[in-house]
Amino acid sequence: MAAAEAAGSGVGERATVPLAVLLRREITSEKMDSPDVLFGQASQSKKGEDFTLIKTDCRRDNGEEDGTFSVFALFDGHNGSGAAIYARDNLLDNTLSAIPLDLNREEWLAALPRALVAGFVKTDKDFQTKAHSSGTTVTFVIIDGWVVTVASVGDSRCILESAEGSVYYLSSDHRLEENADEVERVTTSGGEVGRLNIVGGAEIGPLRCWPGGLCLSRSIGDMDVGEFIVPIPHVKQVKLSNAGGRLIISSDGVWDALTPDMALNCSRGLPADVAANQIVKEAVQVKGLRDDTTCIVIDILPPEKITPIAPPTKKQGKGVFKNMFRKKSSEPSANSDRDFTEPDVVEEIFEEESALLSQRLNSANPVSSLFKLFACAICQLEMKPDEGISVNGSISHPGKQHIWDGPFLCPSCQEKREAMEGKRSSRDSSFKSSGSE
Numbered sequence: 556m557a558a559a560e561a562a563g564s565g566v567g568e569r570a571t572v573p574l575a576v577l578l579r580r581e582i583t584s585e586k587m588d589s590p591d592v593l594f595g596q597a598s599q600s601k602k603g604e605d606f607t608l609i610k611t612d613c614r615r616d617n618g619e620e621d622g623t624f625s626v627f628a629l630f631d632g633h634n635g636s637g638a639a640i641y642a643r644d645n646l647l648d649n650t651l652s653a654i655p656l657d658l659n660r661e662e663w664l665a666a667l668p669r670a671l672v673a674g675f676v677k678t679d680k681d682f683q684t685k686a687h688s689s690g691t692t693v694t695f696v697i698i699d700g701w702v703v704t705v706a707s708v709g710d711s712r713c714i715l716e717s718a719e720g721s722v723y724y725l726s727s728d729h730r731l732e733e734n735a736d737e738v739e740r741v742t743t744s745g746g747e748v749g750r751l752n753i754v755g756g757a758e759i760g761p762l763r764c765w766p767g768g769l770c771l772s773r774s775i776g777d778m779d780v781g782e783f784i785v786p787i788p789h790v791k792q793v794k795l796s797n798a799g800g801r802l803i804i805s806s807d808g809v810w811d812a813l814t815p816d817m818a819l820n821c822s823r824g825l826p827a828d829v830a831a832n833q834i835v836k837e838a839v840q841v842k843g844l845r846d847d848t849t850c851i852v853i854d855i856l857p858p859e860k861i862t863p864i865a866p867p868t869k870k871q872g873k874g875v876f877k878n879m880f881r882k883k884s885s886e887p888s889a890n891s892d893r894d895f896t897e898p899d900v901v902e903e904i905f906e907e908e909s910a911l912l913s914q915r916l917n918s919a920n921p922v923s924s925l926f927k928l929f930a931c932a933i934c935q936l937e938m939k940p941d942e943g944i945s946v947n948g949s950i951s952h953p954g955k956q957h958i959w960d961g962p963f964l965c966p967s968c969q970e971k972r973e974a975m976e977g978k979r980s981s982r983d984s985s986f987k988s989s990g991s992e
């Protein structure tokens with residue numbers, strides 16, 4: 556994997572920027588304006604069910620010169636690793652195939668949240684045909700310039716610390732115990748939520764969904780639990796200021812042991828790969844190795860803070876990171892801090908968590924050109940103009956047709972949608988797709 560070159564190499568080791576990178580920066584319209592993305596990952600395995608995907612060389616398919624983006628993803632599997640591996644191998648392609656070709660960067664970023672919903676649902680639906688009983692959390696991060704898009708199901712969190720020290724949650728916690736809205740949704744859709752009953756009627760442990768006893772309300776896989784455990788992700792899109800920031804993606808093995816502040820504090824000032832190791836070490840020290848414990852640390856840095864560093868001394872990266880992630884109050888103003896005096900604004904572009912496809916596939920300003928006109932919005936199956944089922948649910952009145960009533964679903968994805976919303980059991984094969992809503 557090309558990503559491996561950059562993986563784990565601290566700042567010190569990559570002090571010289573390859574010429575190709577410099578040239579590419581020179582010829583882009585946003586000259587020197589794209590951040591450097593440095594990262595590292597660490598893991599201690601108990602069950603072998605945590606998997607990661609790191610790709611730093613992805614290209615947008617639109618002929619723009621600067622059409623690159625990075626993907627960082629964590630999959631924490633349960634009841635086996637089948638779903639985690641399947642999602643790792645298919646989710647990115649399923650997402651990208653839901654984005655029409657030839658969008659400019661702005662359109663591409665606007666289409667991304669819906670494409671992620673489509674990619675998650677298609678991956679889950681395809682995995683169901685494999686009849687595996689495993690499931691997985693997914694925390695899926697796409698970094699395009701200063702724009703960070705995070706899609707997540709389950710409880711592997713992603714946090715952001717901006718350069719000035721503000722901390723943001725970029726994922727949602729889909730634990731039934733901590734998410735009353737999700738308990739409500741699961742119950743309404745036909746699931747039962749309760750604690751484990753032991754002899755004598757006492758209830759113990761966290762809230763779980765029955766049958767199956769899963770603690771999560773959203774995941775990919777888990778077909779033995781029920782369709783109300785949906786794969787529809789929480790999606791959040793933010794734009795960092797050009798002072799950058801640090802992302803930490805970790806499985807619950809870390810977050811059960813450390814608060815975000817603890818994770819940030821124990822690794823502050825360290826290059827990304829050392830930081831990831833330190834966070835995993837710290838988590839295991841606190842709780843012991845009770846679960847797979849995986850951490851990816853990603854530093855999004857202004858490129859000018861890296862490029863001037865010429866002499867390849869070993870630990871020079873440290874100073875840069877200390878300045879980057881200093882607390883506001885710590886040092887008044889060292890010379891090198893001057894570049895970071897601009898306001899630290901993390902701009903929120905998008906956030907949505909609804910489990911209803913009608914809400915997730917539409918947008919406030921529906922732009923039909925952001926969808927493939929007559930393809931299923933989930934699986935991208937090409938359909939004839941009158942074959943698709945409008946995601947808006949309203950069987951369009953004959954004679955009173957909109958110019959575009961889409962996005963549309965194919966019958967099979969419509970069936971999946973109704974199952975997720977508790978309107979049918981997907982495993983009831985006698986239920987025909989012509990059934991009523």
Ligand SMILES: [Zn+2]
Nearest residue numbers: 931934965968
């Ligand atoms: Zn479909």
